[in-house]
Amino acid sequence: xxxxxxxxxxxxxxxxxxxxxxxxxxxxxxxxxxxxxxxxxxxxxxxxxxxxxxxxxxxxxxxxxxxxxxxxxxxxxxxxxxxxxxxxxxxxxxxxxxxxxxxxxxxxxxxxxxxxxxxxxxxxxxxxxxxxxxxxxxxxxxxxxxxxxxxxxxxxxxxxxxxxxxxxxxxxxxxxxxxxxxxxxxxxxxxxxxxxxx
Amino acid sequence: xxxxxxxxxxxxxxxxxxxxxxxxxxxxxxxxxxxxxxxxxxxxxxxxxxxxxxxxxxxxxxxxxxxxxxxxxxxxxxxxxxxxxxxxxxxxxxxxxxxxxxxxxxxxxxxxxxxxxxxxxxxxxxxxxxxxxxxxxxxxxxxxxxxxxxxxxxxxxxxxxxxxxxxxxxxxxxxxxxxxxxxxxxxxxxxxxxxxxxxxxxxx
Numbered sequence: 077x078x079x080x081x082x083x084x085x086x087x088x089x090x091x092x093x094x095x096x097x098x099x100x101x102x103x104x105x106x107x108x109x110x111x112x113x114x115x116x117x118x119x120x121x122x123x124x125x126x127x128x129x130x131x132x133x134x135x136x137x138x139x140x141x142x143x144x145x146x147x148x149x150x151x152x153x154x155x156x157x158x159x160x161x162x163x164x165x166x167x168x169x170x171x172x173x174x175x176x177x178x179x180x181x182x183x184x185x186x187x188x189x190x191x192x193x194x195x196x197x198x199x200x201x202x203x204x205x206x207x208x209x210x211x212x213x214x215x216x217x218x219x220x221x222x223x224x225x226x227x228x229x230x231x232x233x234x235x236x237x238x239x240x241x242x243x244x245x246x247x248x249x250x251x252x253x254x255x256x257x258x259x260x261x262x263x264x265x266x267x268x269x270x271x272x273x274x
Numbered sequence: 275x276x277x278x279x280x281x282x283x284x285x286x287x288x289x290x291x292x293x294x295x296x297x298x299x300x301x302x303x304x305x306x307x308x309x310x311x312x313x314x315x316x317x318x319x320x321x322x323x324x325x326x327x328x329x330x331x332x333x334x335x336x337x338x339x340x341x342x343x344x345x346x347x348x349x350x351x352x353x354x355x356x357x358x359x360x361x362x363x364x365x366x367x368x369x370x371x372x373x374x375x376x377x378x379x380x381x382x383x384x385x386x387x388x389x390x391x392x393x394x395x396x397x398x399x400x401x402x403x404x405x406x407x408x409x410x411x412x413x414x415x416x417x418x419x420x421x422x423x424x425x426x427x428x429x430x431x432x433x434x435x436x437x438x439x440x441x442x443x444x445x446x447x448x449x450x451x452x453x454x455x456x457x458x459x460x461x462x463x464x465x466x467x468x469x470x471x472x473x474x475x476x477x478x
Contacts, residue, residue, distance in 0.1 A: 120303070127307030134313035141318040141477070143370075154307060181311055200313070246311070254318050264312040272304040 122164050122227075124271045126154035126234035126241065137251065139259055144250035149202075153241040155232035156225060156271050165274045167222035168204060168244075171266040175220030179204055181248075181263035200263050201249035209240050224274050244269075321358035321367035321430075321477050327437030328354040328473065331451050338464070344456040351450040355435035356406065356428060356475055370415065370427040371475050375402060378470040381422035388453060388467035398463040399454045402471070404428070406447040416447070428475065449473075 132150075139145045156164045170179055180199040204217040209229040217223075229240045251259050331350040338344065358367040381387050382397045390396030405416035406428040415427045428447060435444035456463050 122303060122305055124305045124307040127309055129307075130309040132309060132311050134311060136314045136316055138316050139318050141320065147313075149311065152309060181313060200315070251315060258317065259315045260317045262312060262314050264310060266308065266310045268306055268308045270304060270306045 120158070120160045120273060122159075122271050122273055123157045124154060124269060125157060125232065126236065127152070127269060128234075139251045139254045141254050144252055146250050147248055149246040149248055152244040152246070153237050154244070154269075155228040155234070155236060155240075156242050157232060158227040158273070162227075163224040163274055164227050165222050165272045166206065166225050167220065167270045167272075168206075168217050169220040169268050169270070171268065173219055175218075177219050178202075179217070179219055179265065179267075181265045183259075184262040184264060186261075198259065200251060200259065202265070203247045203249070205245045205247070207243040207245060209238075209242060222270075222272075319367065323371065323430075323475050323477055324357045325473060325475060326355040326357055326435070327439070327446075328352065328449075331449070333451065333453070338456070341458050343458040346452055346455050348453050349450060351448055353440045353446045353448050355431040355437070355439060355444070355446055357435070358430040358477065367430060367477055369429040371430060371477055372425055373404065373416075373428045374423060374425045374474045375404070375419060376472045376474070377422045378472055384422055385420055386422060386469065386471070388463070388469045391466040391468055393465055396461075396463055396465050396467060398456065398467055400469070401452045401454070403450040403452065404447060406431075406445065 130152075132152075134147075134149060137145065137147050156166060158164050168179075169175070170177075172182070173179075179202040181202065183198040186198040206215045206217055206225060207213070208226050209232070213225055215223060215225065225242070228236070228242055232240045254260075329352050331352050333348050333350045336344060336348055356371060356373075358369075358371070375386075377386050379389075382389070382399065385399045386402055387397045387399045399420070401418055401420050402424075403416070403418040404426055415429055417426055419426065429445060431439075431446055432444040435446050439446040453463075
């Protein structure tokens with residue numbers, strides 16, 4: 077939970093000490109005052125934490141000549157926070173694609189885009205799912221389409237994981253048999269998650 | 275001196291209270307985060323396949339008894355490795371491999387069969403059962419084949435597999451030869467019988 081900016085307009089009152097002339101002890105007191113200002117964006121605001129332009133290198137995969145090759149992508153954890161109770165609106169969009177097109181990693185050398193995956197475009201198909209911290213909401217994500225989700229658990233920060241943060245699971249389609257649909261080279265995708273008030 | 279101490283404490287208190295205002299983002303009604311995924315895909319390697327340790331299988335001599343049949347009791351086997359190269363202890367090519375078994379000169383009526391070495395009228399059909407190591411968590415591939423030119427899917431052996439490997443260790447493959455039974459008082463298989471089989475293993 078983001079703390080509201082605090083303006084330390086504290087008036088510190090204290091009692092000046094008397095000259096210490098051999099007293100075995102001295103006492104004093106002070107009063108603290110402060111004023112809390114509302115956030116500049118209004119009292120109700122949202123924030124995404126823990127997803128800061130990460131570049132995730134999944135390494136190298138060797139495809140198979142005759143059979144599809146399974147592979148895996150590790151889960152991503154981040155916070156979807158709202159300053160007041162209620163849901164947040166989430167949208168995941170892939171750069172260079174249009175809404176409702178399939179998520180995929182696109183070939184760097186053959187960037188032709190097709191919505192037919194995985195057999196025709198030179199791309200690796202992906203399915204994205206967003207899981208709430210308690211796994212109560214497990215949403216299949218459509219590229220560029222917003223939906224509402226519960227916000228993350230209290231205390232969620234950029235280092236939070238399972239049980240507190242939201243979890244984005246990315247399930248890649250098997251890499252097709254090389255003999256039928258050759259896939260080779262570098263594939264990548266840039267994804268932006270936008271969270272807003274519903 | 276005491277006053278200075280109190281001012282220092284006050285300054286420290288103010289500093290602590292100011293920390294939240296130093297957060298890295300400004301609260302707003304919209305926020306974004308980004309991530310990029312990259313992966314490299316390399317084409318499959320066509321492995322060089324070699325068979326190691328495939329030996330002849332002598333079945334010995336069996337004495338027919340008048341009035342009694344021989345009921346598939348003549349069995350022999352041999353263990354061998356299918357080498358596709360190794361990366362450390364792991365097979366470079368995980369499989370599956372295609373294995374086709376031919377009988378040299380052809381079978382008898384399409385079936386694998388032992389033939390009379392001196393009397394071509396004698397023959398005894400046989401079943402070849404070939405099993406190999408596991409591919410991942412799957413059960414052992416292979417199976418029983420009876421027809422000339424039959425094909426099975428097999429797994430490569432482990433790096434430790436040698437010509438001396440036996441009993442399906444190190445993913446060695448095992449071929450078992452089981453002749454059909456001989457009816458009582460039938461001389462269909464009398465005499466010395468033999469057959470030569472050729473195994474062709476290939477990566478798709």
